[in-house]
Amino acid sequence: MTDLDYLKLSGAGKFAYNLGQFFRNLPGRLLGGLKGIGLWVARLFQSLGKNLKDLVVTFREGDWKTRLSYLVMGFGSCARGQWGRGILFFLFQTLFNLYMFFPNAQFSGCYYLAKLNTLGTVETYKEGRKTIYGDNSFFILLYGILTIFFIIAMIYTWRLNVKQNRLNEQFLKSGHKLKSTKEDMAALLDEQFHKTLLALPTLGVALFTILPIIFMILVAFTNFDATHQPPSKLFTWVGWDNFHQLLSTDTTSYGDTFRQVLLWTLIWAFFATFLNYFLGMLVAIMINKKGIKLKKLWRTVLVMTIAIPQFVSLLYVSKMFAADGLINTYLMKWGWISSPVPFWTDPGWARFTIILINVWIGIPYLMLIATGILMNIPADLYESARIDGANAFQMYRKITLPYMLFVTGPYLLTSFTGNINNFNVIYLLSQGKPLSLELSGNAGYTDLLITWLYKMTVSDTNYKLAATMGILVFVVLAIINLIAYNLIPSVKNEEDFQ
Amino acid sequence: MKKLLALVMALALVLSMASFASAEGYNGEIKIWVAENVVDFTKDQVEAFKAAHPEYANLTAVVEPVGEGDAAGNMITDVEAGADIFGFAQDQLARLVSAGALETVEENNAEVVKAENDAGSVAAVTLGDTMYAYPMTSDNGYFLYYDKSVVTDPSTLEAVVAACEAAGKNFYFEINSGWYQTAFFFGAGAELTFDTDNEGKLVKMNSTYASDAGVQALKAMINLHKSAAFQNGSSVSAGNNIGAIVDGTWDAGAAKEAFGDNYAAAKLPTVDGYQLGGFGGFKMLGVKPQTDEDKLAACDALAAFLTSEEVQVARYNAVGWGPSNLNAQQNEAVQADEALSALAAQLAYTMPQGQYPGNYWSLATGLGDDIIAGNYDDADDAKLLEILQGFEATCETYLDK
Numbered sequence: 096m097t098d099l100d101y102l103k104l105s106g107a108g109k110f111a112y113n114l115g116q117f118f119r120n121l122p123g124r125l126l127g128g129l130k131g132i133g134l135w136v137a138r139l140f141q142s143l144g145k146n147l148k149d150l151v152v153t154f155r156e157g158d159w160k161t162r163l164s165y166l167v168m169g170f171g172s173c174a175r176g177q178w179g180r181g182i183l184f185f186l187f188q189t190l191f192n193l194y195m196f197f198p199n200a201q202f203s204g205c206y207y208l209a210k211l212n213t214l215g216t217v218e219t220y221k222e223g224r225k226t227i228y229g230d231n232s233f234f235i236l237l238y239g240i241l242t243i244f245f246i247i248a249m250i251y252t253w254r255l256n257v258k259q260n261r262l263n264e265q266f267l268k269s270g271h272k273l274k275s276t277k278e279d280m281a282a283l284l285d286e287q288f289h290k291t292l293l294a295l296p297t298l299g300v301a302l303f304t305i306l307p308i309i310f311m312i313l314v315a316f317t318n319f320d321a322t323h324q325p326p327s328k329l330f331t332w333v334g335w336d337n338f339h340q341l342l343s344t345d346t347t348s349y350g351d352t353f354r355q356v357l358l359w360t361l362i363w364a365f366f367a368t369f370l371n372y373f374l375g376m377l378v379a380i381m382i383n384k385k386g387i388k389l390k391k392l393w394r395t396v397l398v399m400t401i402a403i404p405q406f407v408s409l410l411y412v413s414k415m416f417a418a419d420g421l422i423n424t425y426l427m428k429w430g431w432i433s434s435p436v437p438f439w440t441d442p443g444w445a446r447f448t449i450i451l452i453n454v455w456i457g458i459p460y461l462m463l464i465a466t467g468i469l470m471n472i473p474a475d476l477y478e479s480a481r482i483d484g485a486n487a488f489q490m491y492r493k494i495t496l497p498y499m500l501f502v503t504g505p506y507l508l509t510s511f512t513g514n515i516n517n518f519n520v521i522y523l524l525s526q527g528k529p530l531s532l533e534l535s536g537n538a539g540y541t542d543l544l545i546t547w548l549y550k551m552t553v554s555d556t557n558y559k560l561a562a563t564m565g566i567l568v569f570v571v572l573a574i575i576n577l578i579a580y581n582l583i584p585s586v587k588n589e590e591d592f593q
Numbered sequence: 594m595k596k597l598l599a600l601v602m603a604l605a606l607v608l609s610m611a612s613f614a615s616a617e618g619y620n621g622e623i624k625i626w627v628a629e630n631v632v633d634f635t636k637d638q639v640e641a642f643k644a645a646h647p648e649y650a651n652l653t654a655v656v657e658p659v660g661e662g663d664a665a666g667n668m669i670t671d672v673e674a675g676a677d678i679f680g681f682a683q684d685q686l687a688r689l690v691s692a693g694a695l696e697t698v699e700e701n702n703a704e705v706v707k708a709e710n711d712a713g714s715v716a717a718v719t720l721g722d723t724m725y726a727y728p729m730t731s732d733n734g735y736f737l738y739y740d741k742s743v744v745t746d747p748s749t750l751e752a753v754v755a756a757c758e759a760a761g762k763n764f765y766f767e768i769n770s771g772w773y774q775t776a777f778f779f780g781a782g783a784e785l786t787f788d789t790d791n792e793g794k795l796v797k798m799n800s801t802y803a804s805d806a807g808v809q810a811l812k813a814m815i816n817l818h819k820s821a822a823f824q825n826g827s828s829v830s831a832g833n834n835i836g837a838i839v840d841g842t843w844d845a846g847a848a849k850e851a852f853g854d855n856y857a858a859a860k861l862p863t864v865d866g867y868q869l870g871g872f873g874g875f876k877m878l879g880v881k882p883q884t885d886e887d888k889l890a891a892c893d894a895l896a897a898f899l900t901s902e903e904v905q906v907a908r909y910n911a912v913g914w915g916p917s918n919l920n921a922q923q924n925e926a927v928q929a930d931e932a933l934s935a936l937a938a939q940l941a942y943t944m945p946q947g948q949y950p951g952n953y954w955s956l957a958t959g960l961g962d963d964i965i966a967g968n969y970d971d972a973d974d975a976k977l978l979e980i981l982q983g984f985e986a987t988c989e990t991y992l993d994k
């Protein structure tokens with residue numbers, strides 16, 4: 096298909112074409128991805144070989160200072176007058192050794208590393224009435240990972256130390272002078288300033304983001320739950336058992352419930368995103384229309400829902416819709432209904448009510464966004480459309496909607512993702528209820544994956560399944576985002592509105 | 594050499610004396626978690642304890658407000674940061690024991706507890722043949738609060754519901770809770786209990802839910818939900834337009850306020866001719882496992898004191914918690930309490946709440962939610978029996994392997 100053919104297609108046709116194209120390209124892309132991984136591994140081995148060779152060459156050709164540096168880090172640098180670098184290298188090595196071989200075995204890296212494969216074997220026991228705690232699986236896992244981090248950092252630093260020696264030797268041989276410590280320090284504030292700035296954030300990200308993520312991923316492969324709770328009880332590795340528990344359809348597994356919750360999560364995210372989007376846009380267009388009076392008042396009224404914290408408004412609205420709440424009581428008083436509408440107790444009604452209430456709190460945001468964008472659409476487009484005899488709906492479909500979709504495509508994507516993880520609305524309104532005998536694991540009909548995960552962690556202390564679910568939520572999000580990202584017009588038809 | 598020997602001997606002597614001296618008392622810090630409304634009360638009682646036990650006169654007690662439900666959860670999440678002595682309700686016992694958050698009751702204290710408290714509360718603090726906590730109250734049960742001007746005959750459920758319907762008032766019964774639901778099942782003669790071993794592991798289920806009695810109970814609940822007056826709930830303050838409510842002693846104050854002069858309390862009504870039963874529940878104080886024996890001794894002594902007869906009576910007078918101590922139950926003030934008398938009348942038809950797997954509660958909520966959603970409105974007996982068989986089978990999977 097040529098570009099011209101493509102441009103001739105209608106909106107739906109373009110979408111279908113893109114969708115088809117996406118799935119047609121999928122095998123190729125996956126293959127490409129696999130090839131990329133293969134190349135990456137190959138490159139890894141290549142560079143490993145190169146590094147090893149370089150190490151040997153450096154040792155063979157280097158002088159005694161260089162050779163001693165293999166054992167005592169930073170020696171070469173110190174001997175050649177770069178005291179600052181040398182001392183830093185040496186300090187790092189000392190710190191590492193101290194950590195790995197700390198005299199009190201309970202606190203040494205080697206101890207944690209050695210126990211990492213079992214996560215502890217010494218049980219808690221009693222001596223008389225006194226309790227002597229055994230291994231703490233939690234700390235073993237946490238510090239075990241930390242130790243591995245540390246070892247990788249050590250290997251990298253050691254390699255850096257050797258490389259320094261090699262470079263310095265060559266540098267001196269060519270008759271140059273090495274940088275003094277003072278010059279090094281000055282460089283950190285000048286041409287090396289990026290390192291100074293990034294040192295702390297990098298360390299922070301590693302310790303407070305990457306470490307916990309790896310920890311959580313690993314917890315999914317253990318039996319860490321209420322009956323395996325450190326420090327009194329040990330937990331250990333169980334392989335893929337938790338994934339099996341969550342996905343398989345055995346009677347004791349959560350497979351059916353998981354699928355049910357996943358399906359509702361997707362339905363919810365779809366409606367919460369697109370219903371709000373189109374209704375919000377509609378409201379914005381209506382308010383923007385010439386001849387509408389009191390525009391500011393309407394906007395203020397709508398924006399009031401943003402001004403009140405969701406904590407307050409949602410809890411209150413949830414109470415309002417209860418079987419003995421305001422709405423049912425009045426409807427019955429007026430004789431419109433004979434028995435209460437089961438807003439929260441019937442699965443279908445509960446889902447409908449949640450989506451409805453979410454429209455109420457979601458429209459104002461969209462209205463604000465849409466108002467801004469609508470004012471940006473060139474008026475001459477509409478003018479020429481009117482001259483050509485287009486009606487309001489045609490103008491909306493051909494001008495307003497494409498423009499909106501183009502500008503807000505990325506927003507739609509993030510808001511879809513956000514809605515999949517929209518904890519607040521669900522938890523404050525229904526806590527995932529109603530439950531049913533048809534569902535297992537404390538999940539209810541309005542539970543999203545994220546609220547189910549929360550219940551597992553907080554009320555059931557079932558950390559292993561919660562961690563597993565966290566991974567699955569990530570997988571779901573990744574798949575949806577990859578597909579959607581490849582389809583939104585902002586990416587596909589980049590030149591449309593330039 | 595002699596000097597060195599003497600020095601060593603002297604050192605050994607000092608050390609042994611030091612350890613001897615510390616076995617006498619304890620003057621470190623003990624952290625206590627109790628419900629918010631008894632924090633001040635507990636602080637006063639700790640002072641009384643110090644006055645009565647000079648060897649503990651110097652210990653520091655930190656009393657923090659942590660509700661019974663949260664306390665158990667927090668203890669399980671992080672035993673080491675948890676309180677040394679904490680209050681909780683008995684449904685948490687097995688969970689706490691299997692998480693290693695409870696120390697056994699010291700032998701001599703256990704004898705005293707067994708002799709002085711009512712049988713139900715003693716059973717509730719015991720797993721297998723090991724006692725794990727000190728019973729503190731025997732009032733964690735439910736009964737009927739009602740508005741005298743609305744309900745004239747609280748003896749049958751049919752009459753209560755009819756009266757509420759006629760007056761356009763609501764009747765609250767939280768049938769989607771595993772706790773309140775048992776009123777129907779146990780009352781009809783169905784049974785669901787779990788046996789535990791000494792470590793708090795649930796090893797056996799005894800259930801007769803899937804029986805005619807179970808079906809009868811389930812039908813009674815379905816009928817109740819069909820009434821226009823029925824509301825699912827058990828909190829006076831969250832209720833609206835209340836004619837009658839099944840609730841516990843903790844809401845006595847709120848109920849008095851809501852009903853005013855028409856406030857009345859009674860045992861649960863009968864339905865289909867059988868008396869509604871349910872759980873008798875208890876609150877207790879637990880001691881966390883300690884790595885320091887002296888501290889453990891201090892905790893044992895303090896927990897025993899805080900659950901003794903005098904303190905239970907004082908606690909009733911201060912915040913109205915019904916005592917588990919037999920002598921305290923005979924106290925005049927306790928005997929005169931309306932809500933507590935209604936509870937006492939109901940207790941004759943209840944069974945002490947044993948240990949249930951955590952998942953039981955959400956499963957029971959599922960059953961209740963299904964009833965309220967109207968899923969079983971048209972089900973016949975065979976279908977209902979099938980549902981209960983499924984319920985039983987699922988419960989059985991919750992046993993600890």
